[in-house]
Amino acid sequence: xxxxxxxxxxxxxxxxxxxxxxxxxxPAAANMEPRALRNHAEQILHAVAxxxxxxxSSEVQREKSMGRAPRLLEAxxxxxxxxxxxxxxxxxxxxxxxxxxxxxxxxxxxxxMDHRAPQAVxxxxxxxxxxxxxxxxxxSVNFFSAQVEQSRNLLLGMLGHDMRNPLQAIQVTAxxxxxxxxxxxxxxxxxxxxRSGARMQSLLDDFSDFNRSRLGxxxxxxxxxxxLADVLADELDELRAVHPDRKLELQVSGxxxxxxxxxxxxxxxxxxxxxxxxxxxxxxxxxVVVTGNATHVRIDVxxxxxxxxxxxxxxxxxxxxxxxxxxxxxxxxxxxxxxxYIASEIAKAHHGAIEARSDGTETSFSVLLPRADLAI
Numbered sequence: 001x002x003x004x005x006x007x008x009x010x011x012x013x014x015x016x017x018x019x020x021x022x023x024x025x026x027p028a029a030a031n032m033e034p035r036a037l038r039n040h041a042e043q044i045l046h047a048v049a050x051x052x053x054x055x056x057s058s059e060v061q062r063e064k065s066m067g068r069a070p071r072l073l074e075a076x077x078x079x080x081x082x083x084x085x086x087x088x089x090x091x092x093x094x095x096x097x098x099x100x101x102x103x104x105x106x107x108x109x110x111x112x113m114d115h116r117a118p119q120a121v122x123x124x125x126x127x128x129x130x131x132x133x134x135x136x137x138x139x140s141v142n143f144f145s146a147q148v149e150q151s152r153n154l155l156l157g158m159l160g161h162d163m164r165n166p167l168q169a170i171q172v173t174a175x176x177x178x179x180x181x182x183x184x185x186x187x188x189x190x191x192x193x194x195r196s197g198a199r200m201q202s203l204l205d206d207f208s209d210f211n212r213s214r215l216g217x218x219x220x221x222x223x224x225x226x227x228l229a230d231v232l233a234d235e236l237d238e239l240r241a242v243h244p245d246r247k248l249e250l251q252v253s254g255x256x257x258x259x260x261x262x263x264x265x266x267x268x269x270x271x272x273x274x275x276x277x278x279x280x281x282x283x284x285x286x287x288v289v290v291t292g293n294a295t296h297v298r299i300d301v302x303x304x305x306x307x308x309x310x311x312x313x314x315x316x317x318x319x320x321x322x323x324x325x326x327x328x329x330x331x332x333x334x335x336x337x338x339x340x341y342i343a344s345e346i347a348k349a350h351h352g353a354i355e356a357r358s359d360g361t362e363t364s365f366s367v368l369l370p371r372a373d374l375a376i
Contacts, residue, residue, distance in 0.1 A: 003125035004052035006112050007045055015041055017107040022100060028091035039086050041104075043079035044136055051132040052125065064131045066138075077143075084140035088147040097144055101137040105130065167204065171197040205267075206338040209345065210319055219342070219349040221261035228265065228297055228369075229256040229290055235266040236288065239273055246277055247285035254292030258371040260350055265369075268346040269299070271339035272365050276303035280363065292371075299367040308358035316356050317344040343367075 007014065015038055022037040023029050029037060056064075077085075087097050109126065174193035177186055209219055229252040236248050269288065276286040280303030289300040308316065319341040340356075343365075347354040352369040 001115065002052070002122065003108075003112055003129055004049040006115060007049045007052075007108065010111060010115075011042060011045060013111060014045060014104075014108055017111075018100070018104055021103040021107075025092060025096040025099065028087075028093075028096065032090065036086075036090070040079045040083040044083060044104075045108075047079055048129065048132040048136065051135075052128050056128075061128070061131055064135045066134070068138075078136075078139050080136040080139040081143040084142075084144035085147055087140075088144050094141065094144055094148075097140055098137065101133055101140070105133050167197060167200055171201070206342055209342050210338050219264065219345045221264050221346070221349045223259045223261050223350075225257070226260055226262040226265075227257050228260065228262075228292075228299075231262040231266060232269050232288060232290060232299070235269050236273070239270065243277055246282075248273065249285050249287045250290070251287065252290045254297075256290050256292045256297055258297055258369065260369060264346050264349070268343045268367065269301070271343040272301040272367075275339055275365075276301055276363070279303070279308075280305040295371055297369050297371060299369070300364055302362055302364040304362055307360050308356070308363055313356055313358055317341055317354070340365075 001009070018041045019034055019037045023032070051064075084097060087100075108129070170193065174190050174197060178190035178194065180186065229250075233250055236250055240246075240248055273286055273288065280286060284304040287300075287302045289298075289302070291298045291300075317340050319338055344354045347367050347369070350369050352367060354365065354367045356365050357363070
């Protein structure tokens with residue numbers, strides 16, 4: 001008996017073994033009914049049997065073995081994808097999902113070979129079956145990962161939103177205490193609360209921007225006519241107040257006027273300068289150079305210090321990435337490893353570009369912004 005015929009004829013014993021194995025995947029399966037443990041397994045097996053009965057070229061078989069089978073136009077989701085979605089919602093992890101397919105593969109082949117003995121097993125059926133299972137597994141894993149990513153992003157969004165109100169209450173109370181003039185100890189405590197609240201607000205803003213970009217919404221910008229020299233000078237004044245021991249220089253040449261979101265570009269500059277302060281040589285200045293030409297304005301943030309390794313430099317704008325020296329003395333302010341990523345997203349939101357260069361002499365981050373590429 002060919003494998004496709006065997007799967008359809010012995011569907012119940014196969015599903016029984018699937019159910020038994022799925023029931024061992026704890027803790028998610030602990031309180032699941034048999035029907036839930038079997039969810040879409042029968043449809044997956046029907047799809048596999050149909051695949052085995054379908055004539056296919058060597059190229060199609062090869063693509064399928066790598067999980068790249070052509071998608072059916074009339075199907076919004078395959079059974080394997082729906083199975084992955086329900087498993088993710090039930091609390092299974094991705095290793096347990098893959099284990100189900102490994103167990104299914106083994107049980108079907110074992111039952112079939114026991115049925116055929118002592119006849120020789122049709123090797124083409126075995127190969128085709130493995131290809132079909134690989135395709136189903138790829139569909140499930142991709143869909144499972146997308147569901148987990150979406151759930152995580154939604155959770156992060158809700159968490160960031162719900163943290164804003166209590167943080168605002170802390171900041172308002174701290175400002176009230178500072179205004180009371182109730183003695184040096186109270187004023188010092190209020191100042192610490194204000195600084196900590198501002199730090200938490202900055203982290204929360206990065207957190208929210210990261211989540212928005214991961215949801216595919218991008219960084220929100222509100223462009224207006226601004227003079228970038230004035231906007232960046234104001235931000236550097238604030239940074240000098242927070243870091244009085246560091247020298248921050250600003251050089252401007254050419255026309256620095258254009259249509260941008262001034263607050264977002266202050267955020268971009270802050271992230272780049274704080275990165276330079278953190279990783280650059282303590283006894284050398286951080287230089288911000290603004291250069292304008294007919295169509296673009298360029299912002300360079302430069303610092304002296306150890307060169308960034310080539311491997312690190314290649315991924316420096318990836319989210320949740322922190323430098324090798326992130327546990328240094330300047331790390332007490334805390335960060336999520338999102339600063340450079342968000343800077344790059346802000347540049348993209350302005351239809352601009354950002355790049356990093358580093359050698360034994362200097363590290364520089366360069367942002368190129370089109371002067372009027374955004375509609376108001």
